[in-house]
Amino acid sequence: MPVSSDVDDTDADTTRVGQPDGDALPINELFVSLQGEGKLAGVPSVFVRTSGCNLRCWFCDSYHTSWEPTHAWMGLDEILAEIESFDADHVVLTGGEPLIHDTSTVLLRELADRGYHTTVETNGTIVPDAPVDLASISPKLESSTPTPDRDPKGDGEWAEKHENRRIDLDALATLVDRHGFQLKFVVTGREDMAEIESLVADLRDAANMPIYDDDVLLMPEGQTREQLDDTRELVADLALEHGYRYTPRIHVDLWNDAPEK
Ligand SMILES: C[S@@+](CC[C@H](N)C(=O)[O-])C[C@H]1O[C@@H](n2cnc3c(N)ncnc32)[C@H](O)[C@@H]1O
Numbered sequence: 001m002p003v004s005s006d007v008d009d010t011d012a013d014t015t016r017v018g019q020p021d022g023d024a025l026p027i028n029e030l031f032v033s034l035q036g037e038g039k040l041a042g043v044p045s046v047f048v049r050t051s052g053c054n055l056r057c058w059f060c061d062s063y064h065t066s067w068e069p070t071h072a073w074m075g076l077d078e079i080l081a082e083i084e085s086f087d088a089d090h091v092v093l094t095g096g097e098p099l100i101h102d103t104s105t106v107l108l109r110e111l112a113d114r115g116y117h118t119t120v121e122t123n124g125t126i127v128p129d130a131p132v133d134l135a136s137i138s139p140k141l142e143s144s145t146p147t148p149d150r151d152p153k154g155d156g157e158w159a160e161k162h163e164n165r166r167i168d169l170d171a172l173a174t175l176v177d178r179h180g181f182q183l184k185f186v187v188t189g190r191e192d193m194a195e196i197e198s199l200v201a202d203l204r205d206a207a208n209m210p211i212y213d214d215d216v217l218l219m220p221e222g223q224t225r226e227q228l229d230d231t232r233e234l235v236a237d238l239a240l241e242h243g244y245r246y247t248p249r250i251h252v253d254l255w256n257d258a259p260e261k
Pocket residue numbers: 053059060061062094095096097098121122123124136137138184186219220221222223
């Protein structure tokens with residue numbers, strides 16, 4: 001069962017419409033590609049993207065899994081069959097926020113039993129009761145909050161809820177202690193660094209496992225090559241200055257903002 005963070009009612013309603021009986025997930029897309037981000041960048045992986053999220057980052061590059069969720073419900077057996085149809089032994093469960101769905105833990109257990117390497121791309125607000133090889137934790141900074149001036153869909157109605165939910169130190173520390181992990185921050189500019197440094201320090205106090213500087217990844221904000229052109233070099237400089245690891249977004253560099261890539 002997810003440990004924390006209530007799922008937003010509107011989210012539950014929108015993604016629950018048409019939910020079949022039994023274990024199923026609202027799937028936005030399911031595809032094979034190269035892992036574009038993080039410690040495993042370049043590894044051929046099957047991506048399972050669920051719909052629905054408990055946050056609303058203004059920059060979300062999966063708009064149709066958060067701001068306006070679209071999906072088709074798939075039963076667990078159907079999902080597993082589709083994954084097995086690909087020639088890849090790494091599976092990335094992502095979203096939206098995949099851990100708002102209880103069935104995600106069932107899928108993770110099934111994948112572990114089948115010997116897959118599992119990565120969960122998560123905002124770090126929910127702890128799954130399931131095996132995960134790499135918790136790819138992307139804590140959301142204040143610069144992600146959809147204030148009225150940058151809300152893509154309204155006038156900042158989500159800003160307070162997002163702000164109140166985005167950081168759960170207990171959940172983050174538990175994820176770090178239980179799983180292989182990376183802390184992958186979306187960096188919009190130099191002003192993010194104080195919050196990153198402060199959160200990493202708090203996590204080093206809260207978690208039992210060590211957090212090394214190369215477990216902390218800085219990723220440039222940008223959904224397209226053009227947007228990354230404006231952030232890539234600054235974030236690389238920040239990584240050098242702070243001794244953190246830089247991660248590219250190679251799927252964007254290779255295929256721009258193409259779906260299913
Ligand atoms: C769409 S999110 C889904 C997983 C989870 N909800 C999360 O935010 O970590 C997938 C990954 O893309 C990152 N991301 C989303 N929008 C981005 C953007 N505009 N620029 C860079 N990274 C972005 C997230 O931080 C996360 O690492």
